[in-house]
Structure formats: C-alpha cells, structure tokens
Amino acid sequence: MVNKILPLAVQGLHVRRQGRDILGPLDLTLDATGFTMVIGPNGAGKSTLLKALHGVERVSAGTLTWSAPDDDVHARQSFVFQTPVMLRRTVRENLRYPLSLTGVPKAQIDDRIHHWASLIGLTDHLGQSALRLSGGERQKLSLARALITEPELLFLDEPCTNLDGRATRDIEILLLEAYAKGTRIVMATHDLGQARRLATDALFLVRGALRETGKASTFFEHPQTDELQAFLKGEIVE
Numbered sequence: 001m002v003n004k005i006l007p008l009a010v011q012g013l014h015v016r017r018q019g020r021d022i023l024g025p026l027d028l029t030l031d032a033t034g035f036t037m038v039i040g041p042n043g044a045g046k047s048t049l050l051k052a053l054h055g056v057e058r059v060s061a062g063t064l065t066w067s068a069p070d071d072d073v074h075a076r077q078s079f080v081f082q083t084p085v086m087l088r089r090t091v092r093e094n095l096r097y098p099l100s101l102t103g104v105p106k107a108q109i110d111d112r113i114h115h116w117a118s119l120i121g122l123t124d125h126l127g128q129s130a131l132r133l134s135g136g137e138r139q140k141l142s143l144a145r146a147l148i149t150e151p152e153l154l155f156l157d158e159p160c161t162n163l164d165g166r167a168t169r170d171i172e173i174l175l176l177e178a179y180a181k182g183t184r185i186v187m188a189t190h191d192l193g194q195a196r197r198l199a200t201d202a203l204f205l206v207r208g209a210l211r212e213t214g215k216a217s218t219f220f221e222h223p224q225t226d227e228l229q230a231f232l233k234g235e236i237v238e
C-alpha cells in the first residue's frame, strides 16, 4: 500500500478543558510507515492525543498538516475505541456499514465481508446480532470494521484492556498482519509487554507533555529520561 495522507506534521497541538491544559502544546511528525505505541500513566493524555490526531477532539490551538486534501484524510483513517460500539444489527451489517460509507464497489462487498468474518472467526455468526457476541468477539468485529475499508492509518485506544490473553493475541496477530500490508498504526496501551511486542517506535506522555520518543530498540532498552526509566521499571510516575 502506498500511503498518501502521511506524513502528518503536528505543530503546537494544544487541548485545554475547563481551564486546564490536558495536552501540549506539542509538536510531532507521523511518518508514512510504522507501528507507534503511545504509553504513559493514567490521565497522561493518550486518548486525547489519538482523538485530536483523528480529528474527533476539539483542539484549542495547533495545526495538523496532512499530505493529502481533507476529504481523503478523513476517509482513509479509522479508529478503534477501548469499548467497542456495535450497531444493533447483525455481524454482517456491522461489516457492511463502513463499506457502504466509503463507496467500495458493490461487487466486492460480499467478498470482503466473508474474508473479514473468516479472519476473525465469525463466519458462522454473520446472521447473528452483534450485541450477542462476547467481549473478545466484539472487539475483533470492531477491528475488522475498522480494517475492512483498508485504511492507510489506524488509531487504537487501549483495544485489549478488557480482553483475556487469547483474544488479545488474536487482535495482535490481526494488527501485525495489517501493519505488514502497509497500514500505519498508532495505538495507546497500558500494557508494557504489548508495547514491546508490537512497537516499531513509541511515544511517552506524562501530564499532557511528550517526554520521550524514539525507535523501539532505543526507547525500551536505553530510555533517556528518568521518568521513562522509572515507568518501564513499573514504578509509579505521575
């Protein structure tokens, strides 16, 4: 896949709520390729950063300069939330919905639905209400809905928080496959093991500030700041 909406240059991104600085001001660049993990303590601003980049968080200041026109930018990225939001319809209709929004040719729709249902092990559940799925199945469906349109960029906000080891592993496999096919991934996690397993590079946020960034090997093995060293050791950083 050739990514066209990236790189993204972020300058002076700042989110204030109720007189409090929640995020930034910060600068960063999202390169065209990579699997970026966003880590940091509770309330550091990880979700806010992802949502601001995705364009669903009101920002107080700053500019996001994408490499393509706005319409393409919105159509070419997806977001997976911590708690999956399902349509009150069948698994099939949940998979069909994003395809209907992005103008995928009708002839391809059924093939794509079956392909993704098979990848997430839900072929036998296509006619079943999505609301009857288990937590792990819902999150896999949520991920399939995000990937079925073949986005260039995928954001995920703690997608495995409520899942057991098996469902987490299934999700990680799907993510690594998407990454291998060229999808750019930016994901927040609380799970340092997961961050180490998946990251090509990482961002460390504390109190809304970007404290450290780098390639995974340096970031995890040779952290530069005292705060990241402490955080990686499992110490409490606030």
Ligand SMILES: Nc1ncnc2c1ncn2[C@@H]1O[C@H](COP(=O)(O)OP(=O)(O)OP(=O)(O)O)[C@@H](O)[C@H]1O
Binding pocket: 017, 018, 022, 040, 041, 042, 043, 044, 045, 046, 047, 048, 049
């Ligand atoms: N709409 C809002 N109004 C006021 N404060 C908010 C709002 N949204 C988020 N916050 C605060 O902003 C800070 C950053 O929140 P955010 O959810 O981005 O952090 P996080 O790093 O994702 O946290 P967690 O790891 O707990 O999910 C928190 O202190 C949160 O309480």
